[in-house]
Amino acid sequence: MKTLDPVWGVYTPSDEAPWDLRRVTHLHRRAGFAAAWDELQRDLKDGPEASIDRLIAGKVSLHSPSEFDSTANLLADAAVAANEPGRLKAWWFYRMLFGPDPLGEKLTLTWHNHFATSIAKVQDLSAMRRQNDTFRKLCRATFGELLNSSVREAALLVWLDAPANRKGHPNENLGRELMELFTLGVGNYTEADVKEAARCLTGWTIEDGKFAEVATRHDDGEKTVVGKTGKWTGADLVRVLLENPATAKRLAWRLCDVFFGEKAVSPEALQSLADGLIANNLDIGWAVGTILRSKAFFADANIGTRIKGPAEFITGSARALEMFDPAPSTLALADWCGRMGQDLFEPPNVGGWNGGRAWVGARSMITRANFVAALVDGTNAGRPKAHDPSELAKRHGLPTDANALITFHCRLLLGGDPTPALTARLAKGMDRKMVALLLSAPEYQLG
Amino acid sequence: MAEGYHMLNRRTFLKSSSLLALAPTVPVFVTRTARAAEPAKDARVLVVVQLDGGNDALNTLVPLKNETYQKLRPRLKIADKDAVKLSDNFGLHPSFRQADKLIKAGQLLAIPGVGYPNPNRSHFESMAIWHTAKTDPEEYKGYGWLGRALDTSGGDSYTITNDVPRALRGRRSAAIALTRLEDLTLADAGTVKNATGPEAQQDLLAFVRRHAVDGTTAAEKMSAMAKATDGGNYPGTTVGERLKLIARLLKADLGTRVFYTVQGGYDTHATQQFTHSNLLFEFAGAVNAFFADLQTAKLADRVTLLAFSEFGRTIKENGSAGTDHGTAGVVFLCGPNVKSGVIGSLPSLTELDKGEPKMTTDFRQVYATVLTDWLGIKADVLGGSYETMKLFS
Numbered sequence: 001m002k003t004l005d006p007v008w009g010v011y012t013p014s015d016e017a018p019w020d021l022r023r024v025t026h027l028h029r030r031a032g033f034a035a036a037w038d039e040l041q042r043d044l045k046d047g048p049e050a051s052i053d054r055l056i057a058g059k060v061s062l063h064s065p066s067e068f069d070s071t072a073n074l075l076a077d078a079a080v081a082a083n084e085p086g087r088l089k090a091w092w093f094y095r096m097l098f099g100p101d102p103l104g105e106k107l108t109l110t111w112h113n114h115f116a117t118s119i120a121k122v123q124d125l126s127a128m129r130r131q132n133d134t135f136r137k138l139c140r141a142t143f144g145e146l147l148n149s150s151v152r153e154a155a156l157l158v159w160l161d162a163p164a165n166r167k168g169h170p171n172e173n174l175g176r177e178l179m180e181l182f183t184l185g186v187g188n189y190t191e192a193d194v195k196e197a198a199r200c201l202t203g204w205t206i207e208d209g210k211f212a213e214v215a216t217r218h219d220d221g222e223k224t225v226v227g228k229t230g231k232w233t234g235a236d237l238v239r240v241l242l243e244n245p246a247t248a249k250r251l252a253w254r255l256c257d258v259f260f261g262e263k264a265v266s267p268e269a270l271q272s273l274a275d276g277l278i279a280n281n282l283d284i285g286w287a288v289g290t291i292l293r294s295k296a297f298f299a300d301a302n303i304g305t306r307i308k309g310p311a312e313f314i315t316g317s318a319r320a321l322e323m324f325d326p327a328p329s330t331l332a333l334a335d336w337c338g339r340m341g342q343d344l345f346e347p348p349n350v351g352g353w354n355g356g357r358a359w360v361g362a363r364s365m366i367t368r369a370n371f372v373a374a375l376v377d378g379t380n381a382g383r384p385k386a387h388d389p390s391e392l393a394k395r396h397g398l399p400t401d402a403n404a405l406i407t408f409h410c411r412l413l414l415g416g417d418p419t420p421a422l423t424a425r426l427a428k429g430m431d432r433k434m435v436a437l438l439l440s441a442p443e444y445q446l447g
Numbered sequence: 448m449a450e451g452y453h454m455l456n457r458r459t460f461l462k463s464s465s466l467l468a469l470a471p472t473v474p475v476f477v478t479r480t481a482r483a484a485e486p487a488k489d490a491r492v493l494v495v496v497q498l499d500g501g502n503d504a505l506n507t508l509v510p511l512k513n514e515t516y517q518k519l520r521p522r523l524k525i526a527d528k529d530a531v532k533l534s535d536n537f538g539l540h541p542s543f544r545q546a547d548k549l550i551k552a553g554q555l556l557a558i559p560g561v562g563y564p565n566p567n568r569s570h571f572e573s574m575a576i577w578h579t580a581k582t583d584p585e586e587y588k589g590y591g592w593l594g595r596a597l598d599t600s601g602g603d604s605y606t607i608t609n610d611v612p613r614a615l616r617g618r619r620s621a622a623i624a625l626t627r628l629e630d631l632t633l634a635d636a637g638t639v640k641n642a643t644g645p646e647a648q649q650d651l652l653a654f655v656r657r658h659a660v661d662g663t664t665a666a667e668k669m670s671a672m673a674k675a676t677d678g679g680n681y682p683g684t685t686v687g688e689r690l691k692l693i694a695r696l697l698k699a700d701l702g703t704r705v706f707y708t709v710q711g712g713y714d715t716h717a718t719q720q721f722t723h724s725n726l727l728f729e730f731a732g733a734v735n736a737f738f739a740d741l742q743t744a745k746l747a748d749r750v751t752l753l754a755f756s757e758f759g760r761t762i763k764e765n766g767s768a769g770t771d772h773g774t775a776g777v778v779f780l781c782g783p784n785v786k787s788g789v790i791g792s793l794p795s796l797t798e799l800d801k802g803e804p805k806m807t808t809d810f811r812q813v814y815a816t817v818l819t820d821w822l823g824i825k826a827d828v829l830g831g832s833y834e835t836m837k838l839f840s
Contacts, residue, residue, distance in 0.1 A: 161767070164717040169766015173716050176772075180569055187584070191568060191801070262651060305651060339630070341609050348609060349499075351571050360655055361611055362623045363630050365662035369642070373634040380634075421645070428641040436635065440642035442656040 002279075005272035007265075007296035011048060017298055019048055025415030026303045029447040030259050031055050031292055032102025034316030037396050037412055038062055052292050056140075056285075058101030063324045068098055080125045088125050089334035089344045092132070096315045097327065107139035107288070108132065109311060110258050112344070115150045115182060116352035117159045119345045127155040127209065128345055140285035143251050143277075144242050147182060151238060152204075152211035159350070163205040167219040170198040177350050179241065185253075188246040189226055196223040200237035248274040248282060255284070257355065259291050261305025269296060307359050308447045310340035313368065316447070317375060317439055320412055321387055322395075328375060329382020336371045336381070340364050360445065372439040376432040387432045402427065402434075409438055490602075491821055494693055494706045494737075495593070496686070496754040497612065498730065500714030501570065503723055503770050504759030504777040508557045508789070509538045515796040519763045523720060523770070533557060534789040542724050545731035549738055553787030555779065556838065560794040561813060562775030562806030566758060570714070570772070574757040578614035580811050580829045591616045592814055593705050595828040604705035605696055607689040615707055622707075623665050627692070631669040639663055679740030686710040687733040694740050697750070704822065713756060717767040730754070734781055747783050751821050751839075754779040755810070762796055762804060775806035778813055784821070786840050812836055 013019035024043045028035035032055065035043075039062050043051035054060050065071065072095055079087035096105045112135055119128055131153040138146040150156060157163065157174070165171035175197030179189045189197075203218030204211070213234070223232050228240050241247055252274040256265045273287065280286040291297055308316065314333050334344060341364055342353055374380035376387040390400040393408050406426045410418040418426065422443070429437040438444060509525045510516050511532070517524045530538025531550065537557065539550075549555050563582055567573045576582050580592040590598075594617025597604060604615045604622045615622035625631050633639055640663055647653040679694055681687040689708040696703065710730055715723050734752060741747035755778050760770035775794055794804030815826035815833040826833065 161716040161769075164765070164767035164769065166766055170771075171716050171765060171767060171769070172771050173714075176569065180571075186569070186572060194568075307651070307655065343609075349570070354610070357651075357654060358610060360658045362621065362658055362661035362665045363625045365655075365659045366631060366633055366639075366666055369639040369659075369662070370632075370634045373638070425641065425644055429638060433638055436638050437642045440639050440659075441644060442642075442647065442652055442659050443644070445655045446651060 002272070002275050004276050004290070005269045007269045007299075008272065008276070008290055008294045010293050011295045011298040013048065017295075017300070019044070021411055022303065022415040023048075023298055024051070025412075026298070026447075027051060027055070027292070028060075028102075029308070029312070029316060030297075030306070032060060032106060033096055033312055034320045034413075034447075035060075036063060036319060036322050037392075040412070048293070048298075052289075055103045055292065056289055058104050060102055061098070061100045063319075063322070064098055064100040068100065072099070076129050080129055083125055085119050085125065085345060086331055086334060088119075088129060089338075090330035091129075092344050093311075093315065093330035093333045093337075096311065097318055097330065097333075098324070103288070104136060104139055106258070107284070108136045109344075110254065111135035111139060111146065111150070113347065113352040113355075114254055115153075115156060116347040116350055117153075117155050118347055118349075122155045122158050124155065124158070127153070127158065131155040132345075140288060141283075143247070143282035143284055146284065147242065148235075148238055151178060151182070151234075154206050154209055154211065157204065157206050157211065162201065165198055165202050165204065166217040167202045170195065170202065170219075172198045174198070174204070175201050175237075178237075181350060181352075183241040183250065184226070184244055184246040185250040188244070193225050196225045197237055199223050200225065200232045201234045204234050242282065245274070245278065248277040251282060251284075252277055252287070255287050255291060259288075259297060261302050262356070264299065264302040264305055265296060304446045306447055307356060307445055309353070309355060309359055310337045310342035310364075311344065312447065313340070313445070314371065314375075317372070317413075321375075321435070322392060323375075323383065323387070326384050328378075332374075332380070332382040336367070336374070339367045340371070368445070369440045372436050376436045376439070387435055389431055389435055402430065405431075406434060409435055413438060413444060490702070490704055490749070491823070492697065492704055492706065492750045493593075493817060493822055494690075494750060494752040495614070495708070496690075496730070496734075496752060497614075497707070497709045498713050498726075498754055498756040499574075499709050499711040500756070501573075501758045501760055501772055502713045502726075502756035502776060503715060503719065504559065504756075504773075504775070505762055506723060507540050507727060508533070508559050508777045509540065510793050510796075511536055511538050513796070516762075519796065521764065522768050523764045536793070537789045540724065540727045542727035543731045545728055546735040549735050549781060550787075552783075554738065554783055554785065555781050556785045556787055557789050558778045558780070558791045558808055558813060558838075559789065560775045560791060560804065560807030561755070561778045561810050562758070562808075563810055564806075566774035566803070566806070568758060568772040568774070570757055573772075575613060577755060577757055577810060578612060580814055586830075592829060593617075593707070594620050594622070596818055596822065596824045597705060599828055600704070600822070600824045602702065602704040604707060605693070605703055607692050607706070607708040612707060612709070615705070621661055623661070625692075626689075628669065628695070631665050633663065633666040636663065636666060679736065679743075681736045681740070682729065682732045684729040684733060686729050687736060690733045690737040691740070694737060694744070694746075697741070697746055698744055715760070715769050716765070716771060717769040719769040738781065738783075751780060751782040751784060751817070753813075753817060754781075761802075763802075774800075774803040775808075778810070780813075780817075780838055784839050786838055790836065790838060808836070809833060813838070 024040050075091040079091050134149050160174040161171050162174045172194050176194045199219045200223055203214045252270050314337055378386045389405045393400050398408050406423050426434050426437050509530045511527045529541045531543045532538045575587040578591045579587040581587040591614035593614050597620035598617040606624045611622040611624045643659050647656050679691055681691040693706045712726055738747055756776050758773055759776035760773040791808045794807050811829055811833040816835040816838050818824045818826045820839045
């Protein structure tokens, strides 16, 4: 294989790029949903290699209850049984807030965005939950495994009208999105390819809530898709698309979109990662590991250059402030997330959320500020007590005078000491109002 | 009521004036509103409704006495006798009986066959083309046609959607997205104002900060208009609620010239008959109620509504009693100032290009006409020269 671009080389701490609180908080914000003070201190001491190993192994949280898996399953079962979408959204917030594997949850969210499917049309919580579990189970697998499972999920098949696509009665919905969104990306196929792809996929349907192929509905004639000709089935189509280099490029783009800030990856570095993916059988785990360990990931250009998405903003704030016991209502958190523009399980369309600067607008800034007020106050976030910054500082043996509290919260939430100007701005609020000021500040929206 | 409006307008103006004293921390759109505070009351307003997903034009504006149409749609066709007659050759889907008042008053205009050359059948690509009025892939990822128009004319826009649509994105013009009035109320305005901080150097931080300032200012405006009249008898549908909210914002007289909202669900690939009928029922009912409400508030004369979809659907129904992504579609203009009936012609259903009809009206001609003849904005922001049509009376 071609050698990877040097920016993908392993980061080692140096005077110019030290392993400090700034980089530890950066790692947790991007690879997970921020971290509590004890987790930050542990990783600061253990160094990058051990910290990243832990993230990849999914054993990060020091605040995950021992009965996490069984509780999570109960919550999902109950949400499905009650047929309440809000509770399914709350289940996911429970997982993000309390789970031992924040990187896994972040990747699950990434695949939910990539294969964006909405309850609004699917109307089947059981299928939505199964799809979500598939994303989670295969979040670090090869893209081939993930794609093959994802396109056979009942929720996605309903969402893209697969059962209506039969021999002689083509329905292009699945074929088109499979090429445009899931694999090749715009510009790498023609309208004729869409029609041929739809023919390959004829006969795909759902029986007893599961994927099935009906041979009599399948068009078994010859098709030509992106220049390859054969009597392709749906499985053949997926294979042909996986072999196309445009798919590796789109996969590399998707992962960089999650882990990098604006303009932090050059087109050459992106192409190099795509080449690496091809050489590694489109192994997502390989790419994620390469990214998280890389010089590029820890470069100054990548720190604080990304706008936090609503789920990151909400979960990260609650995790960093150690709101575990009592925790805010996950139902309330899911509702706030929707109001900020990221309604989990209900993406705006098959293209998913645009992310980046699209998260920010006058209304969403108001909503973020209102959420912050609710979170620190407790009441409108379903938490029986308010946030007490002194109590948090005491828990970690830190001083509790006003200035010390400002410094502590800036280290925890921004990864560094405040400038005198920021200290003056935050000093306009006392106790939890100071924390509300910090969480509402433009600086905190970046991560 | 007149006095109430006067007072509100005056209050808004005073608020803006006091904000001006705080320059340069005042966001762009507020200074502009303050500058335009006096004439804003009479300014003409455009309301855009995006019929999202690709509206089946052929079953919306139905060609009458047309055998080809009836053959293309063995299961889905609308019988001539059921259509709501709009001209000798066209009738609307029966759901448009919900817009009875509007149609009788001659305030509904339909334009068939609206599209662009080399139609793109991807939702996102085609929507981007309609939003930007650009067909070149290099260009249709950029600023929107209304955002660019507002860049030159000044004025802000409100969108009753979760996100700001590309159509409203401009280099300078601010678009505010909301779905309910509470979305623009700050729980702790004092804290948020203190949090904003000084002008930032870093581009991304400056971007976030500018929107934080926009947010606090919008919240101030909204609390000033919170007592504005409610009113209007709307159907309890999503699109009805959204148009009702637009009417409230109009009554608050914020000086806004462009409003935008979306009615989703038009991507009817399978068993579309009832779905499509319901969608049009909700659309027609909401638009009818909207203009009735504005009429009562004596605002209707200032308002034109434009409804479009990213494409029409395949003229031939598919094997699952639905229709797939097609090409040219139907555009509606509504309001007391538009011509009534049908302008433009139905594309031939037999002389086809890649199996679908060829457009008869370029959508940019409609945009150019709306910009020049309604909003009074030069159409060169569209980035080309497009012949205007006679769409307004």
